[in-house]
Amino acid sequence: MQLFRRHSAFALSALFVFVAGCGVGQFGSVSANGIFSVSASSTAATSNGQIQFSARLPSDDPASVVWSVSGDNASSLGQGHINANGTYTPPSALSQDAVHVQVTARLRNDPTEVATRSITVTPGFVQSLLPENASLTPGATLEATAEISEVNAGAVHWSLSTDAPPGSDAGTLSNPSCRRSLDQYTTCTVLYTSPTTPMRATVYLKAAVNGSAATTPLKILLNGDGVNSSPLANQAPQSGAIALGSSGGNDNDFDTYQDSSGQSYVADCCGGTLGALVQDSSHDQYILSNNHVLAESDQGRPGDTIDQPGMIDNGCVPLSHAGSTLRPVGTLKYIVPLATGQTNVDAALASIATGAVDPDGSILQLASPAHPVSSTEMLGAAPPMGGDGEALTASNLNGLRLAKSGRTTGLTCSTVAAVDLSVKVDYFKDCAETQPYYTKTFTGQIGIAGDRFSDSGDSGALVVDASNAEPVGLFFAGGTDGKGHGLSIANPIGDVLRELGNQTGSTMSVVGTSTAHPVACVRYDTKPPAISVPVSAASKARADHVSLTTAASLVNPEKGILAVASGVSLDSPGEAAVIVYVDSSKAEESVPPILDGVRTQVIRTDASALARDLAPRTPTLTDGLALTADSLAKAKAAVAQYAPGLLRDPAIFGVGVAQSLDNPVDAALLVLVDPNLAPRAMPATFGGLRVRYMKLNRFHVTRSKYAGPNSAPSCALKKLTAASKRGGAQSEIGDFPLLRKP
Numbered sequence: 001m002q003l004f005r006r007h008s009a010f011a012l013s014a015l016f017v018f019v020a021g022c023g024v025g026q027f028g029s030v031s032a033n034g035i036f037s038v039s040a041s042s043t044a045a046t047s048n049g050q051i052q053f054s055a056r057l058p059s060d061d062p063a064s065v066v067w068s069v070s071g072d073n074a075s076s077l078g079q080g081h082i083n084a085n086g087t088y089t090p091p092s093a094l095s096q097d098a099v100h101v102q103v104t105a106r107l108r109n110d111p112t113e114v115a116t117r118s119i120t121v122t123p124g125f126v127q128s129l130l131p132e133n134a135s136l137t138p139g140a141t142l143e144a145t146a147e148i149s150e151v152n153a154g155a156v157h158w159s160l161s162t163d164a165p166p167g168s169d170a171g172t173l174s175n176p177s178c179r180r181s182l183d184q185y186t187t188c189t190v191l192y193t194s195p196t197t198p199m200r201a202t203v204y205l206k207a208a209v210n211g212s213a214a215t216t217p218l219k220i221l222l223n224g225d226g227v228n229s230s231p232l233a234n235q236a237p238q239s240g241a242i243a244l245g246s247s248g249g250n251d252n253d254f255d256t257y258q259d260s261s262g263q264s265y266v267a268d269c270c271g272g273t274l275g276a277l278v279q280d281s282s283h284d285q286y287i288l289s290n291n292h293v294l295a296e297s298d299q300g301r302p303g304d305t306i307d308q309p310g311m312i313d314n315g316c317v318p319l320s321h322a323g324s325t326l327r328p329v330g331t332l333k334y335i336v337p338l339a340t341g342q343t344n345v346d347a348a349l350a351s352i353a354t355g356a357v358d359p360d361g362s363i364l365q366l367a368s369p370a371h372p373v374s375s376t377e378m379l380g381a382a383p384p385m386g387g388d389g390e391a392l393t394a395s396n397l398n399g400l401r402l403a404k405s406g407r408t409t410g411l412t413c414s415t416v417a418a419v420d421l422s423v424k425v426d427y428f429k430d431c432a433e434t435q436p437y438y439t440k441t442f443t444g445q446i447g448i449a450g451d452r453f454s455d456s457g458d459s460g461a462l463v464v465d466a467s468n469a470e471p472v473g474l475f476f477a478g479g480t481d482g483k484g485h486g487l488s489i490a491n492p493i494g495d496v497l498r499e500l501g502n503q504t505g506s507t508m509s510v511v512g513t514s515t516a517h518p519v520a521c522v523r524y525d526t527k528p529p530a531i532s533v534p535v536s537a538a539s540k541a542r543a544d545h546v547s548l549t550t551a552a553s554l555v556n557p558e559k560g561i562l563a564v565a566s567g568v569s570l571d572s573p574g575e576a577a578v579i580v581y582v583d584s585s586k587a588e589e590s591v592p593p594i595l596d597g598v599r600t601q602v603i604r605t606d607a608s609a610l611a612r613d614l615a616p617r618t619p620t621l622t623d624g625l626a627l628t629a630d631s632l633a634k635a636k637a638a639v640a641q642y643a644p645g646l647l648r649d650p651a652i653f654g655v656g657v658a659q660s661l662d663n664p665v666d667a668a669l670l671v672l673v674d675p676n677l678a679p680r681a682m683p684a685t686f687g688g689l690r691v692r693y694m695k696l697n698r699f700h701v702t703r704s705k706y707a708g709p710n711s712a713p714s715c716a717l718k719k720l721t722a723a724s725k726r727g728g729a730q731s732e733i734g735d736f737p738l739l740r741k742p
Helices: 015-021 493-504 537-548 607-611 629-646
Strands: 002-005 037-040 044-046 051-056 065-071 087-089 099-107 110-122 133-136 141-151 157-162 172-181 184-193 201-209 218-222 246-250 254-258 264-274 276-279 285-289 305-308 327-335 348-352 401-406 410-428 436-449 462-465 470-480 486-492 561-568 576-583 598-605 652-659 667-673 689-695 731-733 736-740
Touching (some): 037 099, 133 410, 157 172, 264 285, 285 327, 327 493, 401 470, 410 470, 410 667, 436 652, 470 493, 486 493, 537 561, 537 576, 629 689
Parallel strands (some): 576 598
Antiparallel strands (some): 051 087, 065 099, 157 201, 246 305, 254 264, 276 285, 305 327, 327 348, 401 462, 410 436, 410 652, 436 486, 470 486, 561 576, 652 667
C-alpha cells in the first residue's frame, strides 16, 4: 500500500508580502545570552527533514526551556513546529524557494532569558520521482514527474548520468515544464528519450530543487531485448476488463480533516496493487490483494467498494466525491484478519463487478518479450500459471529468479534472500501511520533481495517464478537501510490460498494458464555498496591474537587450509574476523564458525594466487540461497528454536534463514535489527549456526521506504480541527489533529 497526500485549497492572503520582505538578515543570529546557549544539528533542512535543537547551561547541563518558532513562510502554511524535546519539524508546504525560521528558547523559570538560532528551510520532494524505474529499448520515450512542496513557485533541475563509458549517449531531455498554483504543490515534468543506438547501460534521471536532490533518481535500464517496462502502466486507469497488477484499493481508504470553517475534506489516502485473480472450487472468481490494501488493515467492511486505479493515482478523490475518475471493479468480500495470532498472512478478496476484470487472470507486463529491438511498445499483460503455486525448497532456491508486477515499481526481478522468516510488522489505522493498530508477527515468510524490488504501493502484487510464471508469494511489506540494501517480504502463496480457503469454506487456486511461460526479469538492483562500519581496536586486537595462535594451528595445505589472517566480518559489520584461506581445488574442509570467540571468514583460492597476493579480498558471493536440504532443515529448526526469544528484543524485528556472507556454503540465522536501537546481545552463533545481522529500517506497509522523518500530511496546509472517524484514538501530527475517515 502507498500513502498519497492530497493538495487542498487554502488561502495565501499574505504570500506576496512575505516573499517581498524575506531576507537572510531578517532574524538575529544570537545563540547564547550568558545564561544558556542553543545549538542545532544543522542550520538548514528540506521540508521533509528535521533539525534537533538543544539548550545548555554553561556547566553543559541541559537547560529547561520552552521552545517556539517564527518565520517568513506564508502564515496560512505555518512555520513548522518544535516539540518539548527540541525536535523541529518544518512546514509541509513552503511559499518561496527558501524560508527563514527563527527558533527561540526561553528559560522555563525565567522567560526573560532568551536565546535563538536561525535556520533555512527549502522545499523537498513530496514523493519519489514517478516512475521510480523503467526499462527502455532504443528510441523509446518516457515522461518523468517530480512534485515539490512549494506552492505557486519553484522549479526542478533535471540532469542525466550513465554508467556507460565516457562519451556515450545517455539520451535526451526535452519539454520541461512546471504546473504551479496557489492551492497545489508545484508539479514538474520532463520527457526522456533513450539513445537510438542499441546499447546496454543504466541511465539515471536526477531531479533537484534548490540544490536538494530527490532521495532516489529514476533508474532507466537501456536494452536491446525488446523490454519496454514502466510502472506508469500499472498506475494508469484501464477501460473494459482490467488486467491485474494494477493500482487499486478500498474507496474508503482515506483520512479526513476539518478546516477552520468546520468543513471536512480528504487529507491523504492509501492504495496498493490488485494482485491476481483467484477462484474457489465452484469457479467463482475474486480479486486477491492484501488485507491492508482491500480491507484497510481490518478497518474495512464487507461490501466496501474496490476502485481501479487506487485513490493514490486519482488525487485522493473517492467515488463518493464529485470529480472522481475512479471506477468500481469489485466489493470487499472476504478478509483474513490481522489482529489475531491465528492467522499468518496479509490477504483479502474482493468480489468482481460484472465484466470488470479479465477472467483469464492476466497481469500487467507479465507477457514474454516478443518484439524486435526497434519496438517501443510496452510489455503486454499475460496470466500467471494457474493452480496452487510453487513451494520453495532446497532444490529450486539456488538461482531462482522472482518477478512481480506492482503499482509503484512495476515489473521487477530479484532473488530469494531469506526463507522461513519470522518478522514483526506494524499496522496502523490511518494512512499517515500515526495511529497504531496492531503489531503482527508473521512466520515462515519469504525475504526477497534488493532495495529496488518493491516500494509501498506494490502491496498485494503476486510474486512469480520468472522462469515459468508459477505463483510463489504475495508481496506485503519491505524496508531499506537507505544505502542500497533492502528486503521485500512475501507471504508464501500456499499459505495465502489455505487461509483464504478457511474464510471462504472452499478450496482456492490462482486463475491462470496451464502453459508455463517466462517473465522478463527486469532487475534494477545493482550490487549494493559494502557496509563500512569501523572495527574497534579491541576487536581487531583479539582477531590478530587468535589468527596468530589458535587459527594458525589450523593451517595444513594437505587438508586444504592454506593460511589465516585477521580481517572484518561481513555477517556482523563492525566486528573483526579471522580469515581462513581454503584451497578451492580440494574437498570442502569444515571451518568452525568461531575460534576463541572470534568469527571466522572463509575465502576460497589456491596456493599460487595466495603467494602472488592475488587471492580474493572477500568471499565469493552468489545470488539466492545455495544450501543443501540438510543445511536448510537445520537452519529452519534453529529459527523455530531461537526466533521467539530473539523477537522479544525491541531492537530485533526479524529472524530467518539466509546464506552466510562470511562462509557462503553455510546457512546463517538472519537477524534483522532496527538501526535506531541496540540489541541486548549479538552472539556470533546460535546452536552452532552462524548468525548474520542486517540493519534495516522497520518495514512499511503504507509510507514509502524512502520517506523522510517528517511524516506530517503534506496537504495539511491550514489550521484544522478534528473530524469524526470510524474508530480509534485521535492522534496529532504537529499542529494538525489527524483522524481516521468517517
